[in-house]
Amino acid sequence: MITQALTYIANKINVAFFNINGSPRVILGNVAALYDPDYNEPNILLSLINIEEEPLLRNPENFFKRNNSVVYKNPPMYFNVTIMFGAFHTDPNREQAYTDSLTYIQKVIGFFQRESVFDPSNSPDLPQGIEKLVFELVNLNLEQLHHLWTLLGGKYIPSVVYKMRMVIIDEALEEMEAPLITQVVIDDNLKFQE
Secondary structure, three states: OHHHHHHHHHHHHHHHHOOOOOOOOEEEOOHHHOOOOOOOOOEEEEEEEEEEEOHHHOOOOOEEEEOOEEEEOOOOEEEEEEEEEEEEOOOOOOOOHHHHHHHHHHHHHHHHHHOOEEOOOOOOOOOOOOOOEEEEEOOOOHHHHHHHHHHHOOOOOOEEEEEEEEEEEOOOOOOEEEEOOOOOOOOOOOOOOO
16 A cells, blocks of 8 residues: 555655656655666655554454354555655756756645645545545654655655555455354353362
């Protein structure tokens, strides 16, 4: 679901602000490979930074009720995904390159300021399996920003980081189905052997 969620958001931003088939556009890619020849035109690179399990929604139950039976299956896992939008220009010597990159990032911020929650009521085109996506801006101080870009192995470009909440992964197969327990009988005539 992570790939589907990121692709969905990239397409939504492209439709809102950019030409989907033109340049610039939001594309999925690794910001560490920013200066590879594959990226030969100005774009906004959407990169995955981190994946964290949401501990409050961890379900210890490995079963659920269906009609008159119990189905044994590992519960779904809920994740928060940290993503970065980095705007880069292929010609850093061009006079407008930096201001263009700032404009691209401003448009991404404006997009999430306008709409930060996506669910079936406001986004009927959500991919199947995604119930809701919530985007929250992550504030990084200079030290955190330095550590992040050092970890990514790249030169800083205008960027913004968001936390995308509630990506659900449910790939577990149903293991077994059994009838519900409808009656408990207690036999109080127990015999003990010595």
